Amino acid sequence: MELDYTLILDIIGVIAFSISGVLAALRKRMDAFGILIIAFVTSIGGGTIRDILIGAPVIWMTQMIYVYVIIATTILAVIFRKKLAFLRKSLSLFDSIGIGLYTVIGIEKGLKYGFSPEICIAIGTISACFGGVIRDTLCNEIPSIFKNEVYATACILGGVSYFIFLKLNFPNGLIFFLAGMTVILIRLAAVVFKISLPSIYKKEENIEDYW
Template structure:
């Protein structure tokens, strides 16, 4: 296939989420195939939901490069498992990269299908977050989307920026890069400075 920036971002998100899935599975001490399965589901989850909603064939089914990338990433994650003391930071970083670029692919696919801007932003948020939600459900963590880290908000803000820049006629490749970086930056800044959305002065969610 010829690689457009869109394809590259889609692959980047796939790889980033695969790493986050493999790390989460290692953390849960799953066996070899358990690790591969979580990596696979995390990395294809968001894009598959996006493509099913839009009535298209999931990208990974038409192009084997996704499966090979996920396989290689899983093996690398296993080889480098001794660096596991950095795991939480690594998992957070790769999850954030995946969120940023997958959100963009969701918004873009929505626009290509002539959907209303607010639907495109929603589709972007679903694409960006669904893989991580599946991962967290499968390893029995509280889904990242419900934690204090302003996850969906970063995605929705980036999606909004995408739509605004698109209305202004900015070059698509520039939009991709800028809005991905907006999402990633928001999440990094928010976590660094411990900013959180109001929860109306109610007690925090207890770990189940």
């Protein structure tokens, strides 16, 4: 039963990521196929890299539900694209749930395959973030998560919290829930209060000068 619950949350993440892919592709005026591919890589890119890195079978290739959800979301998002503005705030919510869940699922998959905590945190963060990195690269942009957003930071902190809760001998389901919530709340707080990482650059600093 818990599996189904996870699947539902996972699907919410896929939907949110697909919509963000559709929007990025629409902005570049891609054709119908381009939009579908961008939605696809945004949703499953992170998980694909995760599975290739750890040597596991690539998940969307054996669980058809992902492909169907992405196709349906893409069609609906294109048709109702004018209405998406109203969804903007809920989208941040879905997206935050998505990265929270992807981070923890990635960590647990890493643990199952015998990797160390540090590597598991990296795997979780990659699962959550690299779909967006591929999306932006294919759209010929510098990946947005590299530019002043508390996004990967939320995943990393949530990942650290996972191993703290594990050390404290919390039960498994609770660790999953608490670490996922840590990611989600940090990310949501950053969106709501417009928090960004402290800049490492001084005003008018020009790196070219040093080099």
